[in-house]
Amino acid sequence: MMIIDFRSDTFTRPTPGMLRAMSTASTGDDVYGEDPSVNQLESLMAAYFGKEAAMYCPSGTMSNQIAIKVHTQPGDEVICSDLAHVYIYEGGGIAFNAGAQVRALEGDRGMITATQIAAAINPDDVHKATTSLVCLENTSNRGGGCCYDMDEMNRIKNVCRDNDLKLHLDGARLFNALVATGENPKTYGELFDSISVCLNKGMGCPMGSVLLGSAAFIRSARRIRKKLGGGLRQAGYMAATGLYAMEHHIARLAEDHHNAKQLAKYLLQKTFVGHMLPVETNILIFDVQDAWTPRLFADYLKKEGILVTPISETQVRMVTHLDITPEMVEKTCAVISQME
Numbered sequence: 001m002m003i004i005d006f007r008s009d010t011f012t013r014p015t016p017g018m019l020r021a022m023s024t025a026s027t028g029d030d031v032y033g034e035d036p037s038v039n040q041l042e043s044l045m046a047a048y049f050g051k052e053a054a055m056y057c058p059s060g061t062m063s064n065q066i067a068i069k070v071h072t073q074p075g076d077e078v079i080c081s082d083l084a085h086v087y088i089y090e091g092g093g094i095a096f097n098a099g100a101q102v103r104a105l106e107g108d109r110g111m112i113t114a115t116q117i118a119a120a121i122n123p124d125d126v127h128k129a130t131t132s133l134v135c136l137e138n139t140s141n142r143g144g145g146c147c148y149d150m151d152e153m154n155r156i157k158n159v160c161r162d163n164d165l166k167l168h169l170d171g172a173r174l175f176n177a178l179v180a181t182g183e184n185p186k187t188y189g190e191l192f193d194s195i196s197v198c199l200n201k202g203m204g205c206p207m208g209s210v211l212l213g214s215a216a217f218i219r220s221a222r223r224i225r226k227k228l229g230g231g232l233r234q235a236g237y238m239a240a241t242g243l244y245a246m247e248h249h250i251a252r253l254a255e256d257h258h259n260a261k262q263l264a265k266y267l268l269q270k271t272f273v274g275h276m277l278p279v280e281t282n283i284l285i286f287d288v289q290d291a292w293t294p295r296l297f298a299d300y301l302k303k304e305g306i307l308v309t310p311i312s313e314t315q316v317r318m319v320t321h322l323d324i325t326p327e328m329v330e331k332t333c334a335v336i337s338q339m340e
């Protein structure tokens with residue numbers, strides 16, 4: 001049976017072209033800074049976002065955690081959404097790695113506002129933790145892949161500048177936001193002190209993330225990456241997949257967005273599908289109701305070879321990606337149509 005895996009865009013596999021790029025990659029020891037493929041990926045990504053420097057990392061979590069560590073001192077406070085990946089899905093890493101604490105704000109689908117942030121900055125008072133960093137997430141994963149409003153991000157940047165706060169972007173799915181909105185990547189380079197971008201989400205790459213920032217920031221980041229054991233040797237075989245994805249797998253994210261909207265259309269015809277977060281990119285998050293629970297819904301689809309994730313007592317998540325073909329979407333829509 002054909003397996004249709006909507007659980008996450010982390011399940012994509014390298015395409016034949018990507019595997020060829022890997023097998024012919026030139027490599028060296030990246031801890032010595034001598035891997036040409038890693039160096040090429042880093043300079044390409046830095047130029048793409050208009051940042052001075054970039055650093056290849058094994059995972060998005062490591063990129064985020066390194067950025068937070070570089071931007072903060074132990075005991076500082078980090079402002080983010082209560083749904084932020086850095087806060088709820090990185091194993092308490094902010095406390096573990098940076099010794100910082102989180103001020104989690106209740107936002108709209110994981111997106112917080114400049115007004116909220118301004119109100120959450122601690123006064124200069126010995127009782128209070130020093131607020132030093134704001135983390136945003138675009139697209140917002142737990143917010144159903146929604147895209148931040150550019151004007152709001154500009155207002156947030158102003159608040160950070162006026163209050164001497166650093167601004168980090170968890171851009172695990174930033175390529176999805178860029179494709180959906182048509183924004184210029186360099187705008188992000190101007191707005192944020194640091195950006196982490198995932199290559200392992202929907203792009204076919206087996207692993208990898210890139211952290212971007214100023215030359216001084218990346219110099220500090222390299223020291224932290226080494227301490228965390230993230231200094232890689234012949235990483236060029238992996239970086240080659242990133243270079244390949246940059247060229248071949250960014251524009252096509254629009255197909256994933258189209259497929260997600262198609263699935264949404266069929267799901268929303270069903271009375272057992274309740275509230276669905278607006279589908280802006282490649283993630284669907286929706287309530288199931290009546291006789292269905294997320295677990296029953298997932299088990300039913302599994303028998304048809306369709307995998308989805310129950311993410312709460314009421315919600316199901318489905319994610320489209322490189323390995324979801326139009327035929328798979330068609331079959332899934334047909335199966336959903338038959339459900340009562």
Ligand SMILES: *Cc1c(COP(=O)(O)O)cnc(C)c1O
Nearest residue numbers: 059060061062085137141170172
């Ligand atoms: C997946 C993800 C990450 C972390 O990526 P890993 O490479 O799995 O560690 C960070 N932020 C967001 C929003 C993500 O979805």
